[in-house]
Amino acid sequence: MHQTQLIAIISAGLGLAFIFGLIANRLRLPLLVGYLAAGLVVGPFTPGFVADQGLATQLSEIGVSLLMFGVGLHFSIRDLLSVKNIAIPGALAQIGMATLLGLLVTRLWGWSLTAGIVFGLCLSVASTVVLLRALADRGELETINGRIAVGWLIVEDLITVIALVAMPVVAEALQAGPESRGTVVTTLAMTFLKVACFVGLMLIVGKRLIPRVLGRVARSGSKELFTVGVLAIALGVAFGSAALFGVSPALGAFFAGVILSESDLAYQAGAETRPVQDAFTVLFFVAIGMLFDPSVLLSHPWHLLAGLSIVMVGKSLAALVIVMLFKFPVATALLISASLAQIGEFSFVLVAMGIQLKLMPPEALSIVVATAVLSIGLNPAVFQSLEPIKQFAQKNPRFAKMMRTRNRRAARLIDIDPDELQDHVVLVGFGGVGQTIAKALVAEHISFSVIEQDPTTYEVASKRGCQSVFGDASRDEILKHAGVKNAK
Numbered sequence: 001m002h003q004t005q006l007i008a009i010i011s012a013g014l015g016l017a018f019i020f021g022l023i024a025n026r027l028r029l030p031l032l033v034g035y036l037a038a039g040l041v042v043g044p045f046t047p048g049f050v051a052d053q054g055l056a057t058q059l060s061e062i063g064v065s066l067l068m069f070g071v072g073l074h075f076s077i078r079d080l081l082s083v084k085n086i087a088i089p090g091a092l093a094q095i096g097m098a099t100l101l102g103l104l105v106t107r108l109w110g111w112s113l114t115a116g117i118v119f120g121l122c123l124s125v126a127s128t129v130v131l132l133r134a135l136a137d138r139g140e141l142e143t144i145n146g147r148i149a150v151g152w153l154i155v156e157d158l159i160t161v162i163a164l165v166a167m168p169v170v171a172e173a174l175q176a177g178p179e180s181r182g183t184v185v186t187t188l189a190m191t192f193l194k195v196a197c198f199v200g201l202m203l204i205v206g207k208r209l210i211p212r213v214l215g216r217v218a219r220s221g222s223k224e225l226f227t228v229g230v231l232a233i234a235l236g237v238a239f240g241s242a243a244l245f246g247v248s249p250a251l252g253a254f255f256a257g258v259i260l261s262e263s264d265l266a267y268q269a270g271a272e273t274r275p276v277q278d279a280f281t282v283l284f285f286v287a288i289g290m291l292f293d294p295s296v297l298l299s300h301p302w303h304l305l306a307g308l309s310i311v312m313v314g315k316s317l318a319a320l321v322i323v324m325l326f327k328f329p330v331a332t333a334l335l336i337s338a339s340l341a342q343i344g345e346f347s348f349v350l351v352a353m354g355i356q357l358k359l360m361p362p363e364a365l366s367i368v369v370a371t372a373v374l375s376i377g378l379n380p381a382v383f384q385s386l387e388p389i390k391q392f393a394q395k396n397p398r399f400a401k402m403m404r405t406r407n408r409r410a411a412r413l414i415d416i417d418p419d420e421l422q423d424h425v426v427l428v429g430f431g432g433v434g435q436t437i438a439k440a441l442v443a444e445h446i447s448f449s450v451i452e453q454d455p456t457t458y459e460v461a462s463k464r465g466c467q468s469v470f471g472d473a474s475r476d477e478i479l480k481h482a483g484v485k486n487a488k
Helices: 002-026 031-041 053-074 077-082 084-109 113-124 128-137 144-176 178-219 223-245 249-261 266-291 301-325 330-339 345-356 363-384 386-395 397-404 408-413 432-443 455-463 476-481
Strands: 425-428 448-452 467-470
Touching: 002 031, 002 053, 002 266, 031 266, 031 363, 053 128, 053 223, 053 249, 053 266, 084 113, 084 144, 084 301, 113 144, 113 301, 113 345, 113 363, 128 144, 128 266, 128 330, 128 345, 128 363, 144 178, 144 249, 144 330, 144 345, 178 223, 178 249, 178 455, 223 249, 223 266, 249 266, 266 345, 266 363, 266 467, 266 476, 301 330, 301 363, 330 363, 330 386, 345 363, 363 386, 425 432, 432 448, 448 455, 455 467
Parallel strands: 425 448, 448 467
Antiparallel strands: none
């Protein structure tokens, strides 16, 4: 029976996710609510079949890694740097506020200072999966607001990685006494050094090696081999970084995507891996549902209410105020605050390690998981509430101006390069016929973009100065990057 656990959890997870997803869709609820319900059904807190939680967690980690790889493909180093002036101080201030609120409520419960800090950190980190799904559904992922939100979350993830490395050292210091403070400083310094070494290796070696390898695969003409190559690089870098540098697999996959985003293969790589990414994302939500213990609703209702209030009210208000202080429009502040009104995968890792190291009481796990499940389930409603707020604001001229206008100071905090074609022609293929049509378009002063999946022909189009996209034009994502939405 042990040998069939993997196929059992995949088949049961996807099968039940499909059934409950259909029910959720019929009831006009978010699909992820159905996926969470599927996890609850196969979890240890309901009768019947109980899936292997260890395998579920590993499968969900693959999903998170692939998702972070996709984020990296669409979020280059230039994009990250372009929002650093708002994302870095904003994320730091928001994490500090949420951690402080968590510390205050836990002191009322009689928890230790360390337990309160870890609990606050758990509530401060939003879920990458939920954030990206929400932004993608609203078409905001590649807008400046989406870039700020994703950059904000990347900073949160980096801080979480540092916290995960520091927690064992802190636990050891608490047990050993004040004389071990030097060890804490040394270990933290080693953590920064490891992350710096990994990033340096990716920028120096990975930036040359990864695009070159995939470029040769693309020239072979095999789409299947190209897809396998992209997945191998994404997961290989993810788990290689964890094994060699102690870096989070998700963070490793993100940097692999960032490196590949600088090449011409980025769009096609994202299009080919999207189906696999979606499947493992579903398994991630199923894994969350398995951890949810419904009895916590009765045993610790006030603890749960406090945690949920911090995540959905305290943290969101803090983000709203921070973004407004940076003189961004209200619409941007509302979107970012709604995006952060939930917690997810990194919160589970933090609370699990906190309990394992005896930094937190055992009931903290159920409280954090229940808070995550409820906040994820309610997050779509938070986004839906933005529309009435916007409609109300638009009726008032003063508020309407605040919703639209960006202050000059805010404009200097971001580097916007729209470079979008309007009323152009999308030319699929740049062979003999394509080049003839291109000459006619140039003669008539009509702008155009080119989609080409043959690497050699693509290089010809690029060298001639055409705005080109490498990939298969039958893929929606490739058409989107060619600007088909704004084309004539």
